[in-house]
Amino acid sequence: MDALHPHGMPKSAAETEARRLIADWAQQPDQQPVRHFPTAYRDTTPLPAYGTTPPVPQPDHRIVPAWAAGIAVASIGVGAGVTGIGCGAWLVLQGLASVTLTSVLLVTAPFAGLAMVTTAVAGAVGRIRAAVTTHVYEGPVTHHTEITNTSHQQGWFTRTRNDIS
Template sequence: MDVNRYTRPRTESEATLEAKRIITEACQPEPQFPTFHRDDTERPPVGDAPPVRQDDRRIVPAWAAGIAVASIGVGAGCTGLGCASWLLFNGLSEVSVPGLERFAAVIIAPFAGLALVITAAGVAIHHAMASTTTNNTTHIYEGPVTQTENNEKTETRGFMVWVRKQVN
């Protein structure tokens, strides 16, 4: 390897040759690659049955909806706790006689954030327990059919929202 090639200045002829090499290299067309492929071969038949319409009936399972609601609640609660801690540290840094009212609000803010998290968890648990999935199943019965009418009375009580159902 010629070390002097990189350290010494080039002569006029070397510079001209290098410039021509760079220009011809830059002006070379880039190689073209195919960007798509189409297969025109005939598809083999699988059977003689006509195609059947298959409706898209996606149903979110109860556990997935519960996790989504809980994660939103936890995220909101963590944001509230972060804001509360920011307020706490700002309040502690500015404690003075006029700033005591703001300091009292800073002391209450973490408890409000904790209450938000507990409420969100309670709502998520309630929605997860109350949601049901509908099955699109058709049954064909052979025999006598009786129809019964049920009247449901629901009563909601308490902080954690427990639901009692009475069927008459």
């Protein structure tokens, strides 16, 4: 008695059937297997008048405008720049936190000396320029103190002219 195959067929019959199927396939080598392609299906049943409706696929094809992409890139650049400035300020302030009186005097002494020399030179140049300029007036000087007032009115507008003679 032959042992049964798990599908209920005797083992020898299963082997015979397998050999037959392989032989049939080998005789037709040019035949390609049937390819299955995904298909689309549109449900044309009417939707209910009230209640819940079935989900509908809503494809999202967003295109970012150029100005929005530019603003995004600029904001990233500004953020990175401000972060760099903040790190630099933090380093400077950390350095200033450890300042001593001696270091302040050593750093500011050259600037104070330069400012003192600049002030002395500017004062000397100002005195030299003031000494050179002299105003000499020759000729008669007259003062006119008579003022003639002429007014002309026409409609809503008034024109006033003051003549000094």
